[in-house]
Amino acid sequence: MEEETLDILIRGGIVLTISKDKDVIDNGEIGIRDGRIEFVRAIGTDLHRPEAKEIINAENMLVMPGLVNTHTHLPMIYFRGLADDLPLNEWLVNHIFPAEARFVNSEFCRNGANLAIAEMILSGTTTFCDAYFYPESIAQAAIESKMRGVICAGFADFPAPGNPDPARNAEVARAFLDTWTGFSSLITPALFCHAPYTCAPETFRDIKDIARSKGALFMTHLAETKWEVEDIKNRYGDTPVRLLSKLGILDEKTVAVHCNWLDDEEISIMADCGAKVSHNPESSMKLAAGVAPVPAMLEKGITVGLGTDGCASNNDLDLIKEMGTAAKIHKAVTLDPTVMDARTVLELATIEGAKVLGMEKEIGSIEKGKRADILLIDLNKPHLTPLYNPYSHVVYSASGADVTTSIIDGKVVMRNRNLTTIDINAAVNWGRVHISRKREM
Numbered sequence: 001m002e003e004e005t006l007d008i009l010i011r012g013g014i015v016l017t018i019s020k021d022k023d024v025i026d027n028g029e030i031g032i033r034d035g036r037i038e039f040v041r042a043i044g045t046d047l048h049r050p051e052a053k054e055i056i057n058a059e060n061m062l063v064m065p066g067l068v069n070t071h072t073h074l075p076m077i078y079f080r081g082l083a084d085d086l087p088l089n090e091w092l093v094n095h096i097f098p099a100e101a102r103f104v105n106s107e108f109c110r111n112g113a114n115l116a117i118a119e120m121i122l123s124g125t126t127t128f129c130d131a132y133f134y135p136e137s138i139a140q141a142a143i144e145s146k147m148r149g150v151i152c153a154g155f156a157d158f159p160a161p162g163n164p165d166p167a168r169n170a171e172v173a174r175a176f177l178d179t180w181t182g183f184s185s186l187i188t189p190a191l192f193c194h195a196p197y198t199c200a201p202e203t204f205r206d207i208k209d210i211a212r213s214k215g216a217l218f219m220t221h222l223a224e225t226k227w228e229v230e231d232i233k234n235r236y237g238d239t240p241v242r243l244l245s246k247l248g249i250l251d252e253k254t255v256a257v258h259c260n261w262l263d264d265e266e267i268s269i270m271a272d273c274g275a276k277v278s279h280n281p282e283s284s285m286k287l288a289a290g291v292a293p294v295p296a297m298l299e300k301g302i303t304v305g306l307g308t309d310g311c312a313s314n315n316d317l318d319l320i321k322e323m324g325t326a327a328k329i330h331k332a333v334t335l336d337p338t339v340m341d342a343r344t345v346l347e348l349a350t351i352e353g354a355k356v357l358g359m360e361k362e363i364g365s366i367e368k369g370k371r372a373d374i375l376l377i378d379l380n381k382p383h384l385t386p387l388y389n390p391y392s393h394v395v396y397s398a399s400g401a402d403v404t405t406s407i408i409d410g411k412v413v414m415r416n417r418n419l420t421t422i423d424i425n426a427a428v429n430w431g432r433v434h435i436s437r438k439r440e441m
């Protein structure tokens with residue numbers, strides 16, 4: 001039988017499949033057609049050399065699944081470095097909220113998302129999950145740049161940019177899901193309640209009910225700071241996790257972001273209901289919010305993915321660097337160097353992140369039939385030579401700048417460090433012209 005011409009053939013290189021059965025393939029090749037992975041195998045196992053429209057030479061490269069960033073606020077890229085070295089509450093209330101009130105509109109969000117997507121592609125992320133204002137602008141930016149995204153419409157109990165009347169939250173949530181469900185194969189719409197301290201129990205119930213009725217993912221910041229736990233206990237007599245559990249919010253389609261302050265019983269509550277966790281160690285370190293007990297969560301069987309959070313509290317979107325932090329912080333906290341080994345952490349940033357977003361059948365590993373979200377890391381670098389263990393190099397030695405080529409949904413979105421879907425100069429300039437010159441805030 002004659003094989004049809006492939007769109008892309010990636011040839012050579014060490015393939016980290018992150019699949020259950022195939023571990024690492026030395027000198028592998030990957031065939032891609034119509035956005036999907038047609039085959040992944042060692043070169044030489046099939047004598048027939050397939051035809052391809054584009055052949056990517058991956059010699060001396062690591063080939064791995066694209067990274068999944070499970071929590072971002074993309075347009076906050078324009079607030080990077082605006083206010084650092086402050087406690088979360090002061091940072092949020094005195095600096096971020098006023099800056100948002102002043103600057104945020106749909107144009108800001110569209111351009112901010114575009115710039116952030118450029119930064120993510122340049123550092124190996126191929127799927128993100130975002131929660132911010134004007135989510136339709138963020139979805140449009142993702143579609144234009146051929147980036148895969150879960151886009152949440154966000155809700156709180158006070159007027160917000162693009163959503164001035166909280167009484168209409170339910171209506172806005174329904175309309176958002178109706179508009180974006182099935183709109184683009186790259187976009188998955190979802191709903192987000194900002195936090196238990198900005199959303200009343202009724203808001204959580206209403207928004208979660210809508211998400212549930214439409215089969216959509218629901219997300220919230222949860223148990224981020226000690227202050228939040230005390231505040232929620234004072235208001236409702238329960239910790240944030242117990243409160244949401246009693247409200248019936250926590251299930252397998254709920255993603256709780258941060259979860260820095262969970263006791264053992266709360267970890268069990270989360271595990272029993274199948275709720276997922278987005279772990280954002282750098283943001284929580286920078287805001288001194290705490291460190292999530294991730295090794296204990298994994299032991300209990302909770303699905304955990306990695307996230308960067310917004311650029312104002314990280315201050316970058318480099319998920320490779322985030323992996324290094326995630327691998328090291330828990331060793332320091334537990335005084336156990338065996339926790340969060342490199343392979344585990346790399347899985348958190350790929351297949352486990354895909355599970356957090358409910359997309360593990362489509363992305364997160366290099367396997368026949370999955371969407372082709374793949375990146376290549378150049379090993380011809382002083383800091384990546386010699387190579388004993390590819391997982392170790394990615395997690396402990398590499399950074400986003402080592403990613404040379406990225407493929408999303410079978411399309412090359414970065415080739416040899418050049419973005420193919422984003423005009424990088426225009427993306428950088430918009431922020432310079434519209435934001436930097438108005439910095440006196």
Ligand SMILES: [Zn+2]
Nearest residue numbers: 071221309310
């Ligand atoms: Zn966040």
